[in-house]
Amino acid sequence: MIIEPAKARLVQLDEDLELFDEMGIPAGQKLNGKLNSIRQAIADLKTLLNQHPFSSTDEEIQFFKYVKPQFIARQLFALDIFTIETGKPVDTAEVIKNYFEQELKYTVKFHDQNKFMHQYYLFDGAELDALLFVRNVQPPSSLIPDAQSFDPEFSTAGDYVFARFIANEWVQEFLTDRLYSPEETERLSNMTKKKVTLKWTGDAINLAEMAYGIWLTGQINQGNAGIAEIVRCLEVTFQVSIGRPFRRWQSISSRKRVSQVKYIDQMKAAILKRLDDEYA
Template sequence: MGFLNVLTDKEADPVKRLSQALQEIKTVLQQLREKVLSRPFPSKETEISFFKNIKPKFYAWRIFHLELYNLDMNKPAGTRDMLLAFYKHELGLVERFFKLNAFLYHYFKAGFSEMDGMYFIRGAEIPTVLQPEIPDADQQFSTGMDYLYARFMAFEMLQKEILDRMNGLDGTLHPVEPKKPKPVPTLKWTGSHVNLVELVYGLYYTMQLNNGHADVTEIVNLMEDTFGIKLRDAHHSFVEIRRRKVDSPSRFLEQMAAAIQQRVEDDLDYKPQLKKALKAQKEGD
């Protein structure tokens, strides 16, 4: 893609630059698509590598040139200070994009691979809470994450371009690496195995996930990935929960509700006027 680097530096007309870049990228992506569809990948690892490392690099240039065109068409024809203010605003938008996608951007920057089987295999099911927002895509030539990886690459190029322009105007700024988002803390389930199974079935029977369409296995997998625990034989554990004789089958959930209620009561003890008003409202009802 050296042609696109030269095009960025040499072509001053934003319209011509965008037109030539999009045509070049379209040709390359069509060739890649034909090769991918002409024969299956020899292994899942090869498919993951293609959609994680190869396709996004080409698609990133398409996104970058579209963003570069918007940058040039919207920049003010004014003073140095006006241009600096404009570029600072655009730089803030880039930074905001990274923050809005902090978890996935950290996955990208850190080179993680734990969820590659979901993110870079075509047709793989991704839990809703982990699924990035992507446009309607060609299902034969797209995965759940390759588009967002391309956007990360493109926005890092855009960030460098903006910083270079600001440095040319101000003389004091220098291109820097994008700030890495704060690492997401790892939470490990240290409570009872049965309590977590009870929580799984509580979420399932109250239809809290995917508008009630998430099945028990999906919720179990989510809990295992989130809390670093293996819920082996969750169905058997639930059978044991149903057989409880002395305690309620939903003992753990009731303990949670009681703990929250106690905290509310404790808080209200420090706010007697609010407690009195709530009591009067309850009696009035």
């Protein structure tokens, strides 16, 4: 099985990338260090694939749908952030804010241009996995109009676009953090405290489940609100610290499959019980 050693290599890569973030080195030097680490990790991933051939089509799909895109997404994200930071104008706060808002629109535009695939990604579709995540299979051009040309033995039609979606989520989170400065967050928080007395007293991870449910079902701004925006709104509204959405998602996805959304399941059970009691 290649999945477990590949995930272990991803954990090691994240530790390497965090070290570069902690170093007080120039942006260009940091980017080069990160890219070298990512390239080495991808090379190691190829080696693992040679050492552990897929035992089934299901394993191949899992690798190219969930594992490899995580490595490529880190590469795309590092390049995106470097480009955004080095392109940031030296100007007024308003001009810089407009710049970040424009960058945010680029990620939304990519999702609009790949609307079907983005919905497939968000809702974790499975019907087309054999076309998108099995090697040497060519899906209809209507699914992926701008398919990338990569090593056919280490790529599928859909793994790159899934990596792009993952990277875009991180870019959206990064840009949202820049658009909503700590000072602005504190101001909104103080305003909220004056108007309401609601405070979240449950576990913060439960609110994170709700945030992802709201985001993945597109309930706010016609589905255009980012997960970081939703999390920040809930934090201000309920006077609670949820933390970084990506870290919370890792905690949720690492749970056992039967209980990955414990709080949402608990809410559903409570509502159904209330309805059953009323009908009775």
